[in-house]
Amino acid sequence: MSQHILIVEDEQSLAQVLGEYLNQSGFITDIINDGVSVVDWVKKHTIDLIILDLMLPGKNGLDIYRELRTFTNVPVVMATARVDEIDRLIGLELGADDYICKPYSPREVVVRVKNILRRTHDDVKVSSQVLSIDEATMQVLVKGKEVNLTRAEFRLLFHFYQHRDRVFSRDQLMSQIYSDNRIVTDRTIDSHIKNLRRKIQSVDAEVDCIQSIYGVGYRFAL
Numbered sequence: 001m002s003q004h005i006l007i008v009e010d011e012q013s014l015a016q017v018l019g020e021y022l023n024q025s026g027f028i029t030d031i032i033n034d035g036v037s038v039v040d041w042v043k044k045h046t047i048d049l050i051i052l053d054l055m056l057p058g059k060n061g062l063d064i065y066r067e068l069r070t071f072t073n074v075p076v077v078m079a080t081a082r083v084d085e086i087d088r089l090i091g092l093e094l095g096a097d098d099y100i101c102k103p104y105s106p107r108e109v110v111v112r113v114k115n116i117l118r119r120t121h122d123d124v125k126v127s128s129q130v131l132s133i134d135e136a137t138m139q140v141l142v143k144g145k146e147v148n149l150t151r152a153e154f155r156l157l158f159h160f161y162q163h164r165d166r167v168f169s170r171d172q173l174m175s176q177i178y179s180d181n182r183i184v185t186d187r188t189i190d191s192h193i194k195n196l197r198r199k200i201q202s203v204d205a206e207v208d209c210i211q212s213i214y215g216v217g218y219r220f221a222l
């Protein structure tokens with residue numbers, strides 16, 4: 001069955017070109033050219049991924065993303081012509097799956113979409129007495145209580161769990177979350193780790209599953 005991609009882009013010619021490339025790669029595409037109707041449309045349709053422009057008439061992409069995350073974990077690729085680092089960090093710390101800067105190559109976008117969907121659909125579920133992680137639903141349970149994580153936080157936790165005996169540097173962790181080597185700083189990873197710890201300990205204060213290794217990085221501690 002073909003996977004369904006929603007393109008949210010106010011530049012109609014760009015959206016059509018990207019749609020054609022995705023169609024040629026076997027995807028079904030729909031295009032929305034404004035920000036106002038996106039959330040309601042997504043609620044009524046089953047889609048596999050959204051390519052979401054940040055600068056849209058009616059409602060900006062970050063506000064749309066926040067609304068989407070209240071009811072769906074569908075992968076989101078953010079697109080913008082604003083390339084300053086602050087926008088990149090804001091978009092990705094919200095949990096977006098990827099980030100592309102205009103002007104971009106439609107072929108590159110297709111490759112990224114395929115990689116994200118391949119990763120998303122290769123789901124596993126792991127659990128222990130303390131922690132349960134379901135990759136398909138992004139559900140995390142700590143001693144049976146649910147913890148709501150951003151997609152970036154979830155990826156970090158899942159990566160740590162899968163490699164429980166290893167210590168990872170910040171650079172290694174960044175490459176796991178941002179596979180295209182985008183511009184992020186050490187503080188971005190530190191922020192994700194801090195938020196991850198805080199959310200887990202808000203459920204159970206005795207559970208601290210990420211350990212800092214001075215001068216090296218982080219490791220799983222359960």
